[in-house]
Amino acid sequence: MSEVDPLGPDFAYVQVANAIAARINTGEARGRLPDGRHLAGEFGVAYQTVRHSLQVLHDRGLVVTRPGSGTFVVHPASRGG
Amino acid sequence: MSEVDPLGPDFAYVQVANAIAARINTGEARGRLPDGRHLAGEFGVAYQTVRHSLQVLHDRGLVVTRPGSGTFVVHPASRGG
DNA sequence: CTATATTTGTGCGTATGTATG
DNA sequence: ACATACATACGCACAAATATA
Numbered sequence: 001m002s003e004v005d006p007l008g009p010d011f012a013y014v015q016v017a018n019a020i021a022a023r024i025n026t027g028e029a030r031g032r033l034p035d036g037r038h039l040a041g042e043f044g045v046a047y048q049t050v051r052h053s054l055q056v057l058h059d060r061g062l063v064v065t066r067p068g069s070g071t072f073v074v075h076p077a078s079r080g081g
Numbered sequence: 082m083s084e085v086d087p088l089g090p091d092f093a094y095v096q097v098a099n100a101i102a103a104r105i106n107t108g109e110a111r112g113r114l115p116d117g118r119h120l121a122g123e124f125g126v127a128y129q130t131v132r133h134s135l136q137v138l139h140d141r142g143l144v145v146t147r148p149g150s151g152t153f154v155v156h157p158a159s160r161g162g
Numbered sequence: 163c164t165a166t167a168t169t170t171g172t173g174c175g176t177a178t179g180t181a182t183g
Numbered sequence: 184a185c186a187t188a189c190a191t192a193c194g195c196a197c198a199a200a201t202a203t204a
Contacts, residue, residue, distance in 0.1 A: 012184080035178060046185050051179080067092065067179045068192035092191065116169055127193045132171085148170045149200030 013052035016043050024073050032070040084125035094133035097124050105154050113151040
């Protein structure tokens with residue numbers, strides 16, 4: 001179970017972003033992330049919301065995305081700390 | 082090693098186009114290019130992606146394609162004047 | 163002209179990310 | 184936050200053009 005709480009203190013996209021970030025930090029998520037539509041179903045949100053979350057992670061330098069390919073976790077070493 | 086970088090800043094078809102253009106400029110590629118499907122295997126992309134790349138090179142005037150025959154590098158002299 | 167091999171060209175479906183309403 | 188349309192990318196199969204025997 002990984003659904004967000006619509007009444008939670010944060011917006012849905014923030015909750016999803018934090019959840020994915022946690023997976024990256026623990027090493028649970030490496031390489032290519034599951035596709036956005038799959039994550040949307042997992043978190044019980046719309047695909048666009050997941051996109052918003054990934055944009056946040058991209059802004060933090062945690063992931064990079066490529067059309068037609070997927071979203072990839074940036075190596076911790078490449079993040080400089 | 083000639084495969085495209087899935088984390089690269091450019092699309093796969095752009096990376097392939099630039100790689101082939103570099104070979105043409107260095108003279109490594111002359112006459113007829115390897116067939117598209119061979120290039121696809123070499124760069125680790127789909128044939129359709131190579132087609133897209135060759136379309137870009139054709140647009141730059143670097144190559145010409147003849148159906149059933151192959152894709153040929155345009156002579157530098159023909160491009161420079 | 164027929165047959166075969168090689169190479170390019172096209173269509174369909176599917177996965178994934180991007181942009182807009 | 185949601186739905187829709189569009190671009191990039193992959194895989195497969197078939198058609199068309201060319202070269203060779």
